[in-house]
Amino acid sequence: MDEKQIALEKIRKTVTENPVVLYMKGTPQFPQCGFSGRAAQVLKLCGVKKYVAVNVLEDKGAYDYLKFYADFPTFPQLYIKGELIGGSDIMLAMYEQGELQKLIEPATAQQ
Amino acid sequence: MKVTPENVRDYIQQGLACEHLHVEGDGRHFQAVIVSKAFEGKGMLQQHKLVYQAIGDRMEQIHALSMKTLTPEQWAKQA
Numbered sequence: 001m002d003e004k005q006i007a008l009e010k011i012r013k014t015v016t017e018n019p020v021v022l023y024m025k026g027t028p029q030f031p032q033c034g035f036s037g038r039a040a041q042v043l044k045l046c047g048v049k050k051y052v053a054v055n056v057l058e059d060k061g062a063y064d065y066l067k068f069y070a071d072f073p074t075f076p077q078l079y080i081k082g083e084l085i086g087g088s089d090i091m092l093a094m095y096e097q098g099e100l101q102k103l104i105e106p107a108t109a110q111q
Numbered sequence: 112m113k114v115t116p117e118n119v120r121d122y123i124q125q126g127l128a129c130e131h132l133h134v135e136g137d138g139r140h141f142q143a144v145i146v147s148k149a150f151e152g153k154g155m156l157q158q159h160k161l162v163y164q165a166i167g168d169r170m171e172q173i174h175a176l177s178m179k180t181l182t183p184e185q186w187a188k189q190a
Binding site: 033034035071072073074084085086087088089090093094 | 140155156159160163170175176177178179
């Protein structure tokens with residue numbers, strides 16, 4: 001496997017084995033980009049207690065290759081049950097419509 | 112080369128037929144309002160993907176693009 005395949009396999013494993021995964025620049029506590037910070041804030045507003053946050057600034061494979069995984073070129077990216085939901089604009093719009101909460105609640109209920 | 116809002120507008124327009132397109136930005140962060148018939152019947156994720164596809168590899172020149180995507184019908188209701 002080349003570098004790209006290894007990175008994509010790691011992403012696949014991460015997003016399918018964890019119900020909620022946020023790929024972001026920085027951490028929820030110390031976001032390194034306004035959009036990533038907003039994404040983490042939206043998850044907090046949704047009442048998500050536990051989710052996996054991947055700091056792409058410390059994960060070169062994710063930084064270089066996440067854009068190919070679901071054909072989406074920017075950070076942050078939110079995955080619920082292995083599916084890309086979107087970036088921070090989509091997260092915020094779905095939260096305001098009450099749709100994001102509806103996706104997250106059942107996904108995290110078993111935890 | 113510094114990317115201008117006009118550049119971003121051109122990038123989007125070259126790959127996506129838009130009824131209305133407005134882009135603002137400071138060279139790193141851009142905000143766009145995009146109205147296109149191509150968005151009809153699609154979810155927000157697919158709509159955003161269409162815009163990214165129109166921009167293509169030039170997305171690497173853009174640090175961040177915040178976008179609001181609307182169908183002509185949604186746009187008419189808003190106006």
